[in-house]
Amino acid sequence: MSAALPAELDTFSFERELTGKGVRLIAGVDEAGRGPLAGPVVAASVILPADCQYFLFKDSKKLTENQRETLFATLIGMGIPIGVGVATPAEIDEINILQASLLAMKRAVLDLPAMPDFLLVDGKFTVPLTVNQQALVKGESKSASIAAASIVAKVTRDRIMRDYHAAYPLYNFKQHKGYPTKEHRDLLVHFGPCEIHRKTFSGVQELLAR
Numbered sequence: 001m002s003a004a005l006p007a008e009l010d011t012f013s014f015e016r017e018l019t020g021k022g023v024r025l026i027a028g029v030d031e032a033g034r035g036p037l038a039g040p041v042v043a044a045s046v047i048l049p050a051d052c053q054y055f056l057f058k059d060s061k062k063l064t065e066n067q068r069e070t071l072f073a074t075l076i077g078m079g080i081p082i083g084v085g086v087a088t089p090a091e092i093d094e095i096n097i098l099q100a101s102l103l104a105m106k107r108a109v110l111d112l113p114a115m116p117d118f119l120l121v122d123g124k125f126t127v128p129l130t131v132n133q134q135a136l137v138k139g140e141s142k143s144a145s146i147a148a149a150s151i152v153a154k155v156t157r158d159r160i161m162r163d164y165h166a167a168y169p170l171y172n173f174k175q176h177k178g179y180p181t182k183e184h185r186d187l188l189v190h191f192g193p194c195e196i197h198r199k200t201f202s203g204v205q206e207l208l209a210r
Helices: 013-020 065-077 089-095 097-110 144-167 182-191
Strands: 026-032 041-046 082-087 118-122 132-136
Touching: 013 026, 013 118, 013 144, 026 097, 026 144, 041 097, 041 144, 065 144, 082 097, 082 144, 089 097, 118 144
Parallel strands: 026 118, 118 132
Antiparallel strands: 026 041, 041 082
């Protein structure tokens, strides 16, 4: 028999504990795109089966783009319940990025084929739904379900930003995905904000007042 993993390396312990208590459908929930100056915030919810190779799924920020795409394909190929939710730049400007992130998470959970019995949510805040749930700070490194959701959210958002590049090629969204890189900031100053820029964000708001 193989030795048990140390607690800090066992990223399926929360799921296993809940399953042991009789909880059936456990969804990990995470978002991508809180920090960019442009584009939507995208959330995902993923229900991993108890017998999955959970150790494959890691925080999307610690993976390369190719690794994320490979794991995304693996998750899709598993045929498991996956939900995706999006909050638009206009919604971000209207209700602020935190509330928009929670809205995207809510939409991701509601996009699942069946309502989960429990949510494991990345961050400090729970999703505005009447479902039993637990918020986990740095949840991507603590829960494989959250890590899987982070991969789906990140890959989905990156693909959306590549599509936006075709509509707004001046800003090179395919490269920086809307994040506040030097290149993006320079292009913003030169061309001014476009329709998908977040007008209430520092770095964009000032340019609208010129």
